[in-house]
Amino acid sequence: MSCPVRFNYSAIMVVFIVSVKLMTCEASEGESFPETPKELEIQRGLKKRERECIECHAKEEPGKIRDWAQGLHARSNVTCIDCHKAEATDKDARDCPGTEKYRDLKISPVVTPLDCSRCHPAEEEQFSVSKHARTWTIMTDEIKDPWMKGMNNEIERAVGCNICHGSDISSGELTVENWPNEGCGRKNPDGSFGSCVICHTTHLFSIEEARKPETCGQCHLGPDHPQEEIYFESKHGKRYLAESDRWDFDTAPDAWEPGVNFSAPTCAVCHMSGVGPLSTSHDIGERLKWEAQAPLTIMNKDHDGDKEREKMITVCTQCHSPRWAKNYLERYDDAVENYNENYFKPVKDVMDDLYEKGLLTKWPVFDEEIEWSFYELWHHEGRRARMGSAMMGPDYSWWHGFYELKHSYQHFIKLAEEVKEQGHGSPVYVPGAGGKNLTPSKINPLPAEWDNIKNLKGKPIKQ
Ligand code: HEC
Ligand code: HEC
Ligand code: HEC
Ligand code: HEC
Ligand code: HEC
Ligand code: HEC
Ligand code: HEC
Ligand code: HEC
Structure with missing residues (x-):
């Protein structure tokens, strides 16, 4: 379990919360939103500067300050300055209208x-x-x-x-x-x-x-990493939808337990939370055996994949028998192998061969139709097939996954034959790629050949 610095925490709790008149909002009739709160009265021991930030910002941005006032930080006397104070030498140090008068106080957003x-x-x-x-x-x-x-x-x-x-x-x-x-x-x-x-x-x-799960779903969704959609297709997600309004979500880490506070896992339960003998971890790469986001699935590079698998099984066995958990995850391993051997490796061999024979240009990467086809095959359907198989989403494993892989494979082979017949790839123009600062020079120097793409109207690029 984590150990935040509990600076005389018990003493702080006595002072308790900013008397939150701030949140006593009166809803006037016929309005769906309450009137903006007008008054903020602070009745506890805060330094003058700390009070000023809160009072002024409560007028400027009442929504933000109400949020803060309802959280554990306000209750623990962690105020604006604790997080926003900057040293004068910090690159991002600046003043706001309320801090200009203090020479020794800089802040940063x-x-x-x-x-x-x-x-x-x-x-x-x-x-x-x-x-x-x-x-x-x-x-x-x-x-x-x-x-x-x-x-x-x-x-x-x-x-x-x-x-x-x-x-x-x-x-x-x-x-x-x-x-x-x-x-x-x-x-x-x-x-x-x-x-x-x-x-x-x-x-x-x-x-x-x-x-x-919706929190993780802000990023973990869509055609190339539909973990949120997979979750809501799974029985775990269905349970969450059916009964999470009765679960208890704010129990302290390591005391948030299956069967007591919740009855099915969310993303955090499987990937982060301290359940059973496991400790909470903010490294989401733990508990993974594979790197299934990669073109060719490989073992977890940051951790010992086999040991991490044991941790994941420990999560599952808080609610399931070992046979259930192990069989399910070994079935995922087989799906990974199926993807690697029957889909990815064969198309990769074809691509390597075409590049080697000089039939495709290595740069730019996306100037030939077959390169788009290859990319989508592993990055979209190939990921969906694997992620669906890892997290109980059969529609993603099959209809959006392996089924689509078969389809893409056929299309890919047609394009490869075309390349061989033509003696070059079918060129595509990529709109928007030539925009402002196409590639930041520090990251990725622009090669001379790039100019050719501007003239590209159905002709192959000469390297
Ligand atoms: C000056 C100290 C301090 C700073 C800086 C601080 N926190 Fe906290 N934080 C606390 C204290 C004290 C608590 C309440 C005690 C506890 O639950 O550990 C807390 C609680 C939390 C909690 C648990 C809330 C809950 O619902 O249980 C989260 C999450 C959190 N902090 C995140 C952050 C993040 C993110 C930052 C940086 C943006 C941050 N904290 C900066 C002191 C701090
Ligand atoms: C626990 C740490 C913490 C505390 C306490 C805190 N903030 Fe913040 N604040 C943040 C973080 C994190 C961000 C997001 C900034 C980022 O993305 O780097 C932020 C963003 C902001 C921003 C800019 C973003 C926006 O929506 O305009 C303002 C203004 C701000 N805070 C004001 C305040 C004020 C006023 C208080 C006191 C009532 C306060 N903050 C208390 C951590 C904190
Ligand atoms: C007298 C009113 C007032 C006081 C006091 C005040 N602020 Fe501000 N603050 C503002 C206003 C107004 C803005 C928006 C300024 C703008 O966008 O030009 C702002 C902006 C900010 C920002 C965002 C800056 C940015 O560049 O995006 C942060 C962070 C912030 N204040 C933190 C604080 C902290 C911390 C304190 C206490 C030390 C404090 N403020 C005191 C009025 C105040
Ligand atoms: C909606 C959020 C989102 C957007 C937009 C997005 N990504 Fe991602 N990206 C992710 C997530 C989530 C993953 C992790 C996929 C996984 O593990 O299944 C990821 C994975 C990656 C990886 C693989 C990292 C690895 O470990 O090998 C790269 C590289 C990447 N993204 C680059 C990009 C680039 C470049 C863009 C824009 C052209 C982009 N992403 C747009 C969310 C996003
Ligand atoms: C990927 C999502 C994610 C990110 C990023 C994240 N957290 Fe958390 N955090 C969680 C989850 C989930 C929990 C609850 C863990 C549990 O259920 O055991 C948590 C719990 C906490 C707690 C409560 C711990 C306690 O003992 O009360 C604190 C404090 C906290 N996080 C701080 C942070 C800080 C600081 C950062 C940035 C360095 C951060 N978190 C980044 C998801 C995240
Ligand atoms: C702001 C966007 C964002 C949010 C929110 C987010 N993630 Fe991620 N996540 C990413 C990106 C981007 C990657 C890919 C990073 C890379 O490989 O370069 C990723 C990767 C991962 C990975 C793969 C790690 C690995 O080592 O291969 C896991 C597991 C994960 N996230 C779980 C979660 C969970 C669980 C939550 C919610 C508690 C969450 N994420 C919230 C953006 C996000
Ligand atoms: C029932 C437990 C469980 C739940 C719930 C769950 N996952 Fe997973 N997740 C797994 C397992 C198991 C794997 C495959 C682990 C391995 O590699 O052995 C996985 C793999 C992943 C990966 C792929 C990492 C990589 O690149 O190989 C990401 C990203 C991810 N999960 C994110 C999420 C997000 C986001 C959610 C919620 C929307 C979620 N997971 C819900 C168990 C779960
Ligand atoms: C917090 C408890 C909990 C945890 C942890 C948990 N599950 Fe479940 N799981 C459930 C519940 C509840 C159901 C629905 C029960 C049913 O239908 O019999 C379920 C259903 C399933 C199903 C049936 C899906 C189907 O549609 O056929 C599988 C497979 C499964 N879980 C695998 C796992 C794996 C693998 C893990 C660990 C990575 C895991 N579960 C972790 C509670 C949990």
């Missing part, structure tokens, strides 16, 4: 995992080694990242990829492109990566929210 780690060191430590925190690096890695190479442009990444994966605010400059952003691997000004608010949103910072 950016609050990073390192800021939270002052009081929650264990959570930060686990999170920082997880894939969630490392995804910016993974995403912008030149070798692994064909997505960047000629399919999209900066604005498309800013409104798409970066919202889930995180933007680069490391310079401390907050621009239209990089801010606001609360992506899971955001590159922060203090050298840390990621954001805790992907699961505990501001300013409630609730444990209940993080335990609910």
